[in-house]
Amino acid sequence: MKMKTSLLSTALLLALATGASAQTVRVANQGDALSMDPHSLNESLQLSVTGNVYEPLVGRAKDLSLAPALATSWKQTSPTVWRFELRKGVQFHDGTPFTADDVIFSFQRVAGEGSDLKSNVNDIKEVRKVNDLTVDIETKAPFPILPNQLTTTYILSKKWCETNQATRPVDRRKGIENAASFRANGTGPFRLRERQPNVRTTFVRNGNYWGTIDGNAQEVIYTPIGNDATRVAALLSGEIDVMEPVPVQDIERINASPAAQVLQGPELRTIFLGMDQKRDELLYSSVKGKNPFKDKRVRQAFYQAIDVDGIQKTVMRGAAKPTALMVGPGVNGFVPELNKRLPFDADGAKKLLAEAGYPSGFEVTMNCPNDRYVNDARICQTVAANLARIGVKINLAAETKGTYFPKILRRDTSFYLLGWTPSTYDAHDALNALMACPDDKGAGQFNLGAYCNPKVDQLIRTIQSEVNQPKRSAMIKEAFELHTADIGHLPLHQQALAWGTSRKVTLTQRADNYMPFKWISIKK
Template sequence: MKFQTTILSAALGAALGLAAFGAGAVTLKVANQGDSLSLDPHSLQESLQLSVTGNVYEPLVTRDKNFKLAPALATSWKQTAPTVWRFELRKGVQFHDGTPFTADDVIFSYDRTRGEGSDLQSAVGPIKAIRKINDHVVEMDTSSPFPILPDLMTNWYIMSKKWCETNQAVRPVDRRKGIENAASFRANGTGPFRVRERQPNVRTTFVRNGNYWGKIDGNVDEVVFNVIGNDATRVAALISGEIDIMEPVPVQDVERLKTASNLKVLQGPELRVIFLGMDQKRDELLFSNVKGKNPFKDKRVRQAFYQAIDVEGIKRTVMRGASTPNAEMLPPQVNGFAPDLAKRLPFDPEASKKLLAEAGYPQGFEVTMNCPNDRYVNDGAICQAVAANLARVGVKINLQVETKGTYFPKILRRDTSFYMLGWTSTTVDAHNVLYPIMSSPGEGGRGQFNLGAYSNPKVDELTLKIASETDQKKRNEMIHEAIKIHQDDVGHIPLHQQALNWAMKKNVDVVQMPNNDMVWKFVTVK
């Protein structure tokens, strides 16, 4: 009987989707270098996946066209005590299968997100408990005062308790272990678009949700999301008119596309810093010719790697100017950025060689570096440049470049010695970098993406205080101190802030978000 109910719900959902897509409907054809690795919104904290699934699922609090906080599944929120937040939930909202949205779904999604397999634990880490006041009111208790809680929720999407239980998807898809479930390939959100057809790593088709509770500013009825990994092929598809919009634009093609009479290019700074991480926890690296010890535990080695990398050269030759070298793990647009700490250590191969010799590696050593080739702008080429830089100081890099579909599960299991990662502060606040990236790995998503396990007790202590401090001056002073400690430790190696480059037909109007989200309900095709 349960199986029949599932089939009936799926058929009803498909019928509703097809009813909304008829004659004269507007189709938007999107292309990206990679795919959303899953339709499960709690399975991977990766911007593209959150961008795609954010058109199907919704958070309690969202970002508007100006990137300001705005109501979504919550109509309002307020602090009723230093550690208590009350959220009024939107009434009359239905999931795509017709099930009403209630407080039970919020509590279920909280338990699911903080549980085993979730990659978004840091999004709910400060929440100690959620209480149901009634079907449309919940209260959240935080472990300590946490004034930016609403900002943290913009990528925490709410799932249907009933649907997950019916479809054996109570736990998130676990990318680290290769475990899949129904939420990998099917979706049941409250958002403006529903999934019609899923072909992983090829294309996914979405249609407008005819029962959507909110306003859809754009006129798109169907979105076909295409995966075109080859840069030249993706550009050719745009020029020929096979697709309507693409991102990222290969940096070498930006100027050419700007001059095309039927196309336009949108550019802007992204809130993402690309950086390198090193295993600083194991007593012996998993992938190195150094046995019996871990070179990365020595600050001199970490600094030697830092000073061997020519970020200006990478900007000039690899990024074609479309990057801004960073000394901090957050860009200038994020609260807490410290201008006086913005100067990088100098590129100095001779100083690098000297540091390696002092650390006991006068001939350098060998280590494997893990990188994706379809996640960040020119990611594979950046890693090749880094490897070439390090070779000049005697470090042999065994470079493993692969699709993000295999890359992310590997590094999230921490099966890596040296890796590339990019991070966007979704809260536009330094805490969203300090807590998941720079803090020691621990409970509640703390240090969840600190994959090399950098650890400094003082940074942990400051991060805890920063979370609850309401005096902005004191808070920024503590942020400054934590960033300075991390810099002095060379906890990670920041490379640059990458630029956003989207290209589209001139008849397509789109809002380019600084976190690289593409919100389809804002798109108009003229």
């Protein structure tokens, strides 16, 4: 078995070296983008990779402030209408001019069947064309943070999608593919040259890009390397130039290397556990005829049985910050005084389970990715061991995100681990996507356990339209208080960023874990 692994690693490193040339940057990640369709999965790695090819109306600068992208300016013309002036002279990679028609088409596509980004646009009533380079976006109610909401809503070519039968997004839940899965035609600083899913994706610099490309990378070869040791070895040997994430146990070794280093910083992502709170009987449990997660005492027992400080120390080796909230510091609306966890108390958890009618515990399947978050599978293994102490047997189903995400997005789960970074850097994003009662318009789209509190829903609707900041902050606090009291989810921690880079490479590490290739330079 060791010999097979070694041979595989050698073959992989040889493949990485093939085609490397001047100003080629080789990037490795533990997982792959699951599709080139930017509307198919609302996941930061997916959006980071496709965001080099496609662009939104409003982007982000290196400091995460809003920056003009395909729109040069925006303003409110009424409480519910925003006018966006579009950039002149922009072309898609196939030479087709970018116009208002592409914006209208893309917003309809994001809101339509198969899209995984409906929560980005569920508060939009209509997108109207004023002229070829101006659009009005009308919201259902005043929405003062609309520009923040649009930074991951990428624009596609209407003509290209119609020609290639890709007018609907790739539906990851159903396994439906189309031309946008493997090909791409954006306006961004890089073009897609070659796509080999789970093997290699090659991007080349767009010579007709409308904007400035600060870096010198002419070609970026992106390769998924799931094995931590292989990924680290590739960096230390110089076979790759950038990798993420760096396993926490290898940070010191990489920093001690003369050829590589680790860039570390805080990340806005919160890692949490969710539970099916809707079905009358769980899909994957030994309990029949009822759903134990509908009982707050069971949810609290799970919460207090998990030793998050132990996870921080032994699994994350200090590269995590335990949390009691679904958003972390750096997100607008974070409430420090609410960030106090219930105590770790296995004995108290046992009593709660007994009071709920489960004195001997029960069995339940837990879904977990093993190649998406930092030490995700080890976190789930530790959670399972913690819960075993109170009589809960976890049947752990850890799998690659390529099968994990489609499964949980179908809500084919009883208990799951997920991570979330608010793309708006505002608490409303997490409230709307994770804590709102799910509907068919995009609210609660990632509330996969269907937690539901009508008072929280009312607050979310009011928060999105409130322009008075003190009032808005007070309502965000109230919504978090209600969700915390309900134990709607089980927040664990905010993980820290750790990217490994060659000492020849300079790049920008943002707290949202996006990696724009246009900011990467390499010395040869």
